[in-house]
Amino acid sequence: MADIETQIAVDSDETDSAYEEDAASDTTSLKSAILSYKYRNGRRYHAYKEGAYWGPNDEAQADQLDIFHHICLLLLDGELHLAPIAPNPLHVLDVGTGTGIWAIDFADRFPSAEVLGTDLSPTQPSLVPPNLKFEVDDFTEPWLFRKDSFDLIHARSLYGCVADWSTFYREALDHLQPGGYFEQLEMSVVPKSDDESVTPGSIFEQWGRISLELGDKFGKSLRTVDESKAGIEAAGFINVVEHRWKLPIGGWAADKRFKEVGLYNRIHWEQGIEGWSLYLLTTVLKWSVEEVQVYLAKMRTALKDRRIHAYQEVSLVYGQKPPRPRTDDDN
Incomplete structure (x- = not known):
């Protein structure tokens, strides 16, 4: 996949081809509350820490997350990560695991690893590899895992989820083993084009502008794709590397x-736009459900318009916890 500086050539053909365990979790006593999901405007949302996250946890949104996982595999040439971890990692944490699909794939691919996936919603499958488990947890609260314990901490699509990124990155740094890696993949919410087909005032331009406004008013930035590298560096990680792509x-x-990948991404957007926007538009901007549906109808029309050569940017950033200094005892 071409890097962020490359302009994507447009197809002239107008037809589409298919293509820690030291501390007990406080959540066990809250099981009934966790499973008492909240329903708003026909979509299901998490009950634990209600309102902390804007996305639904229903089947429609799970499908969107799984589609994006497939897109990430295409972007990364089938790899689950780009951080240069050891061949046989032992302890891996997937924060904000969502449907758990990344954690499941990682546990299958690395049977040496004990993999833990955490999320606000217990919606992951029960039939999983024996070296994987899921827990309900809020990663924006102080972490209860043993420090210096993970070889890899993985995060994906945490945009709009974190109010204090500096604290989050410090927690990740503290809980990695010396020499371990943190890796984060994020996507932009702002559609762009290289040929000005995303025009000022268009529905795509409105989507980007309104989305950023929603994140700012919600207190959890949706600019994470552009902010993660600086945040990871500021936390004290070393050997920080950023990869960026244009995703049609x-x-x-x-x-x-x-x-x-663009055809998959169009499905991803068609599946995701209601869940991405409905909660925030109705609670933050106080739009009516009818106004939201008109807005989304315009988006769905634009998503099918091949005259609009839109893409979004994706960033993957990884950094390493500084190795433990050598001492005389190491000789």
């Missing part, structure tokens, strides 16, 4: 690989 929205690209 739709099958308009001439390059076969870009076309495939």
Whole structure:
């Protein structure tokens, strides 16, 4: 996949081809509350820490998350991570695990590892690899895991989830083993184009502007794709590396690989836009449900318009916890 500086060629063909265990979790005593999901405007949301996260936890949104996992595999050439971890990691944490699909794949691929996935919602499957477990936990609260314990901490799509990123990154640093890695993948919420087909005042331009405004008013930035590298560096990680890609929205690209990932991404957006916006638009901006549905109808029309050559940016950043200094006892 081309890097962020590369302009994606447009396909002239107008047809689409298919293509820690030291501390007991306080959540065990809250099981009934955790499972008492909240319903708003026809969508299901988490009950534990209600309102802390804007996304639904229902089947429709689970499908969106799983589609994005497939897109990430395409972007990363089938890899689950890019951080240069050891061949046989022992302890891995996936924060904000969502459907748990990344953690499941990682546990299958690395049977040496004990993998833990955490989320506000207990919606992950029960049939999982024996070296994987899921826990309900809020990663924006003080972490209860043993410090210096994980070889890899993985995070994906935490945009709009964290009010205090500096504290989050310090927690990740503290809970990695010396020499361990933290890796974060994020996507932009702002559609762009290289040929000005995303025009000022268009529904795509409105989507980006309104989304950023929603994050700011909610108190949890949706600019994470552009902010993660600086935050990880400021926390004290070393050997920080950032990869960036342009991810087409739709099958308009001439390059076969870009076309495939763009077609998947259009489905991803069609599946995700209601869940991404409904809670915040109705609670933060006080839009009516009818106003939201008109807005989303315009978005769905634009998503199918091959004259609009929109893409979003994706960033993957990893950093390493400084190794423990050598002492005379090491000789």
